[in-house]
Amino acid sequence: MNWNTTSAADRQHFDPAEVFAAGLTEHHLANTAYPIGHVTTMRPYRVMRRDAEMDRVAALAWDGIDQLGLYVHVPFCEKRCSFCEYTVVDPKDNQSAEDTYFDLLMREFELWGSAIDSTRKTLIGFDIGGGTPALPKVSNTARVIEAAHKHFRFQPGMQISIETTPRIAANEPQKMRDLKQLGIERISMGVQTIQPSLLKALGRTASAADINMAARDHIGVAGFEKFNVDVMYGFARQSLRSWQETLQHAIDLAPEYITLYRMRYKGTRIAAQADQVTLDQIHAMQTLAKDMLYAAGYDANPGKNTYSKLVGDPGTSDYLTERVINGTPYLGLGLGAQTLSHHTLSYNAGAAGKNLALYQQKIEAGRLPLQDLYHLSREAAMGKMISVSFYFGEINLAAFERKFGMSVETAFPHEVAFVIDRGLMEYTDSTLRLTPQGAQDYNGVIALFYAPAVQEHLLKLVRGERTRPVRGWRRLWQPEYEALKLATA
Numbered sequence: 001m002n003w004n005t006t007s008a009a010d011r012q013h014f015d016p017a018e019v020f021a022a023g024l025t026e027h028h029l030a031n032t033a034y035p036i037g038h039v040t041t042m043r044p045y046r047v048m049r050r051d052a053e054m055d056r057v058a059a060l061a062w063d064g065i066d067q068l069g070l071y072v073h074v075p076f077c078e079k080r081c082s083f084c085e086y087t088v089v090d091p092k093d094n095q096s097a098e099d100t101y102f103d104l105l106m107r108e109f110e111l112w113g114s115a116i117d118s119t120r121k122t123l124i125g126f127d128i129g130g131g132t133p134a135l136p137k138v139s140n141t142a143r144v145i146e147a148a149h150k151h152f153r154f155q156p157g158m159q160i161s162i163e164t165t166p167r168i169a170a171n172e173p174q175k176m177r178d179l180k181q182l183g184i185e186r187i188s189m190g191v192q193t194i195q196p197s198l199l200k201a202l203g204r205t206a207s208a209a210d211i212n213m214a215a216r217d218h219i220g221v222a223g224f225e226k227f228n229v230d231v232m233y234g235f236a237r238q239s240l241r242s243w244q245e246t247l248q249h250a251i252d253l254a255p256e257y258i259t260l261y262r263m264r265y266k267g268t269r270i271a272a273q274a275d276q277v278t279l280d281q282i283h284a285m286q287t288l289a290k291d292m293l294y295a296a297g298y299d300a301n302p303g304k305n306t307y308s309k310l311v312g313d314p315g316t317s318d319y320l321t322e323r324v325i326n327g328t329p330y331l332g333l334g335l336g337a338q339t340l341s342h343h344t345l346s347y348n349a350g351a352a353g354k355n356l357a358l359y360q361q362k363i364e365a366g367r368l369p370l371q372d373l374y375h376l377s378r379e380a381a382m383g384k385m386i387s388v389s390f391y392f393g394e395i396n397l398a399a400f401e402r403k404f405g406m407s408v409e410t411a412f413p414h415e416v417a418f419v420i421d422r423g424l425m426e427y428t429d430s431t432l433r434l435t436p437q438g439a440q441d442y443n444g445v446i447a448l449f450y451a452p453a454v455q456e457h458l459l460k461l462v463r464g465e466r467t468r469p470v471r472g473w474r475r476l477w478q479p480e481y482e483a484l485k486l487a488t489a
């Protein structure tokens with residue numbers, strides 16, 4: 001397979017200064033969750049929505065790819081937090097749905113297995129994510145890991161990673177030991193905040209300081225090699241003081257890694273609160289975090305969100321590290337999961353409705369459970385790879401050139417000149433990396449590397465212009481729009 005023909009919108013060129021300014025203005029949108037504005041920006045690349053055609057293209061896309069990451073989505077949680085951007089089914093349906101869901105996942109493994117001849121391919125990273133993948137019975141998680149072994153080769157030393165809430169880790173120490181026994185070496189726990197009023201307002205009952213400590217102890221006893229703690233900032237009504245207390249608590253938990261998530265509002269139940277949070281508040285929180293974490297022995301280059309205590313270890317799961325540095329293709333299984341090959345991007349059914357109906361229906365019909373599949377142009381694929389690179393605040397120059405057959409400077413001559421002239425990025429031995437100033441202006445810098453159609457979308461938002469087809473767009477596009485705006489993580 002090769003790149004798709006570049007759309008007219010992706011043949012445009014915009015002034016870097018204008019795009020940079022638009023990224024800063026639309027700072028709640030211009031981030032690593034790429035692309036945005038699918039309905040218009042990605043439309044020219046959409047593969048016809050016929051199951052047989054989507055199955056054919058989706059399978060073809062994996063020809064010649066020998067190494068990949070695997071992501072398995074588990075859409076269950078004890079309770080839905082109002083800030084969450086992920087695909088989670090209504091918790092009241094959990095019990096009846098769990099076994100059915102894992103049965104469907106097993107069938108999805110089989111379907112992909114035969115479509116792409118998976119036993120010849122090697123996993124270089126494997127994340128079980130959610131939702132809360134520590135919530136289901138361990139026997140179901142065991143089925144997922146067995147299926148991965150049955151259908152893929154495992155790169156020696158590759159680590160499997162899973163996520164838990166503090167409450168599960170605190171209440172179920174045996175489960176932590178059992179998960180470790182399955183061969184999972186890295187576990188990530190979402191603390192988010194310890195501010196009680198904020199936890200309450202966000203509908204989150206899963207984290208409180210004493211629960212987090214007990215959770216940490218059980219994870220330690222279980223013997224996981226790598227422990228990460230997630231904390232979040234950028235909430236309305238989150239004071240700098242409360243952020244400081246949360247950071248101190250995360251440090252006191254003494255994990256190997258701490259990941260900072262800036263709240264992304266798009267598609268969440270509290271999307272309307274985005275305007276209450278200014279870029280100045282965000283900067284103050286980022287600076288405080290950097291200072292506290294450095295002082296506590298955690299390191300990250302400017303713009304990187306995962307701080308690591310271990311020298312030479314980026315702190316992210318193998319799956320994410322490979323995606324970020326090398327743009328390695330990944331297969332996403334499960335409700336609403338995203339898949340990226342070199343030339344295609346697709347989303348599984350279920351992100352919008354957050355129920356199993358369509359996903360189940362497709363699998364039971366013997367089809368890959370795809371909702372939307374895009375055959376990417378080189379520009380669209382570059383935008384995707386570089387956006388994800390910014391998780392680490394830098395673009396790996398050799399990886400980019402390997403993937404696209406040209407240097408970053410050839411692909412983005414004006415943009416690279418702009419970031420160097422303005423002191424926003426600088427060269428290291430192997431990367432083009434954000435400077436401290438560039439990290440402050442992160443949202444502007446990342447937008448410079450978006451595909452032109454996506455830049456145009458941002459520019460139109462700033463100018464207050466319509467960005468969607470006008471006449472009858474709701475009837476024609478609403479379901480797709482709803483699906484995609486929720487499926488970008």
Ligand SMILES: C[S@@+](CC[C@H](N)C(=O)[O-])C[C@H]1O[C@@H](n2cnc3c(N)ncnc32)[C@H](O)[C@@H]1O
Nearest residue numbers: 083084085130131132164165190230261263264
């Ligand atoms: C899939 S969630 C799962 C973890 C687990 N269910 C929990 O809540 O502890 C992974 C992380 O994404 C982050 N996250 C969730 N919603 C987010 C949002 N709207 N914006 C930014 N980060 C978000 C949280 O820090 C969370 O720990």
Ligand code: SF4
Nearest residue numbers: 077080081084130131
């Ligand atoms: S933040 Fe975690 S527990 Fe809360 S709804 Fe999202 S995935 Fe579930």
